[in-house]
Amino acid sequence: MRISGLSNSSILGNLAKNKRKLIPIPNGTIPDPKGQDLDFVNVAYSHLIHSDWEKLEKLSSGFTPFRFKHVLLKMKKDYVLSYELYKWVQLKNPTFHNLETHSMILHVLTKHRKFKSSQLIMKDILNSSSVDLPFKLFEAILYSYRLCDSCPAVFDALFKTHAHMKKFRNATATFCQMKDYGFLPTIESCNAFMSSLHSLNREDIVLTFYGEIRRCRISPNTYTMNMVIYAHCKMGNMDKAIEVFQDMASMCLFPTVASHNILISAYCNKGLLTSAIKLKALMEKNGLKPDSVTYNTLINGFCKQKKMHDANKVFSEMKGVNVSPNTVTYNSLINGYSQLGNSEKGYELYEEMINIGVKADLLTYNALILGFCKEGKTKKAALAVKELDKQNFVPNSSTFAALILGQCTRKNSERAFELYRSMIRSGCHPNSNTYEILISSFCHNQDFDGAIQVLREMLGRNITPASTILSELCNGLCEKGNENLAVKLRNEVEARSRG
Template sequence: MRTSNVCNSLINKGNFAKTKWSLLPIPHGTIPEPKGVDLDFVNVAYSHLIHSDWEKLEGLASGLNPFRFKHVLLKIKNDYVLSHEFYKWVKVKQPVLLTLETQSMIVHILTKHQKFQSAGSILRGILSSSSADFDLPMRLFEAILYSYRMCDSSPGVFDSLFKAHAHLKKLRNATSTFRQMKDYGFLPTIESCNALMSSMHSLKRADIVLSFYREIRKCGISPNVYTLNMVIAAHCKLTSIEKALEIFHDMGDMGILPTVATYNTIISGYCNKGLLTSAVKLKSAMEKNGLKPTEVTFNTLIHGFCKEGRLQEANKVLSEMRAKEVAPNTITYNALINGYSQSGNSESGYELYEQMQRHGVKTDILTYNALILAFCKEGKTKKAAYIVKELDKQNLAPNASTFSALILGQCVRKNPERAFQLYRSMIRSGFSPNRCTSERLMFSFCENQDYDGAVQVLREMLKSNMSPDSDVLSVLWDGLCQNGNEDLATLLQNEIKARFPNCEVSASDQ
């Protein structure tokens, strides 16, 4: 691994004279030379170490202090294996000696010998040791900086620190370290920058991905295909497909060839915007350029067509997928089953489920929830109950979506009492019914003119600090008033108005 130097990068690009950066000098950290007893201790410890005489070293453990530990490390710094073994020995025998300064020294030794994995493990351990110590990242950077020249280190040490923050998903600390590195003339490798951008993506921070990308480009760090794939993905997530395409078209000029992942990302961006014709055309262009669509490509298109209710075209993609010997997987079938569920075609969804079983494709909770919802939307609660039993056979537990679908099924059958029992079971199981489920149940009680039941659901909603839509409330108020419960209606109106001042709670005009 090679870490770029800001000065060299800018000089090579002819931009050094134009930059306003004023690089800070790397400080010369020093420690006093050992004398007398300290010198004797260091020399004896050194002799035991180079002769691998760990038994004799045991007798010195009680006399080891940070000053002596540092000097022993300096004497053996050219032997990274021995240095690392000594560090691990001290960690067991005298863990109190592992200060930021002594740990920085072993990190220097390891990174200089390109043992980045071991160095990264130590750095992540330090940074994870105290989440309440907000100054720790700054103090660690300073410890590494001040021992840099003393240990005759390499720039890779700063790259390792930056990457440690990235892997821990400490975005603020990573970007702060990036700026500090830059101040002293060091930049992380593009691989480490990619690690940070990947963490940003996993935390759904596409905005900072783009901001950080602009920063590294200003610094002269050259992206690779993984960098650009993440930038394209960030633009797509922020619904800026046009900017994603700009990056895509610029890749050739940058000497970077798009990969299957590049095409898949833009195809997904098109599908999310409903631009399915463009998505299909891009898949064709991908094949013309010698890249084979993967299950991700086909699944993305199938999901896109299903989301738009275009199930015939989704099935054409499935046929093409099979023709090209790309095996449909759980995601493929789930997208199609859910598509049929949304379109009110439970039988076709169930046929796909049977296909999954015949072909040995694994089912998951999403498969069963899509089937349960499909049957429940059509009021086929017995078939839904059968699927719930299958869920149990697979050792899969019902989740919030399962309960919501079952409640809907009972409401469709105009059986709000049974639906309310499921509603209560859902809450007892640790799930919170959402607004849509609660409102549908309230409306079902009102349809049956069971306004007491509707009030029970309303009270459950209020416990969760959730207020129903004004249209549902209006139906409830009208029903209560028509049945001589004006006082209860007024009481509930006042309670809701106190909690939700902007909520419309009045009964409709008769």
């Protein structure tokens, strides 16, 4: 997989470079203004410091990038006025600024810690489609660095901007160039880079970059370590995640509630609920109070394993310590009971959440509908769908899948197929489970033409049926004396699965 045009190996390779000696920062200069240029600069500067924009307006046609740079150099200590001039000139002529004038205002703003404004300018510049623009921008900032008496924050802002824009190739290149000249990003900017990588599930690069942070002796903070723990968990390396968690104290960093929640979630995802509960107890022993995320994670973990008694114990404790249940809490419980075929308990929880002012969402209604449909209570499911519509939620694939299941449970395969058609028209995509439920329903009703039609639609979407479903259809055809058709269908499915 490539991200922003750069392969994983390229990123790792770039990070491994830069073992050479530091490169001296160049002394960029611009010629002094003379004659008319000098007069213009002095007059414009005078108008600016007196905020006489009316007089400055008369000079607007005489502004050139050269004159602008000298005016900016004279007033660089006043970042407010400098920024106003920058924007004023741009308003007069949107194509006026070049990389040199851009870089100079970036120096002024970042030196005065106006990072939001500087990053907005950087984003506007970098949104250009020019491939080599990021390199040229770095170069322009570098060459005007000493001229503007700047500070390293300007490079940090550039690195952070690339990270926020998810331009990982540019961020990596900037990081390496910064190291070349002896600049290092702040840990906050490194965190922004790692966070952006997490959003694209690139935990491998997160961990590589963390190693580079440590080699550069950039001190990580708790947020950094939480991302490292999360990366190890996501990659299935729980032992390493626990090791990092335990090593935080040696770095004078102490696990927060969020740190514990990451590990608790990983334990729950692996079905290690006893370990998750033990970690929660350790968290409390260390004086940290579990929050709604902690409780919701545990409740969901127990619900997924159909341990509703344990889920309810956690739910009761949550309410007992005044941690308010939210939509996520109730959705987990309602879905847990629905999966077990206890729609009555699920509906009780739905009424409870509405009564205490917790808002239901689409997932809530889908869980209710599933519970009703599993028990063949299609009328109640229809009422839930009406409530869903009343709340302006749009049914999704899960909604339709549940409704199809309900009709199939009642052996009403024709109605189920109508719902399937509505599902397709709505732009929702059935999964293999929905197709297989439909095929099985048609088979139970001895409607093998309908089952074959569904199978062909399934194959048309490049979804291969489970062997059990295919056997059910083929055995039914054989019992009806259609052995040839059964063999033909089996061969067709096998040929597609091989292809």
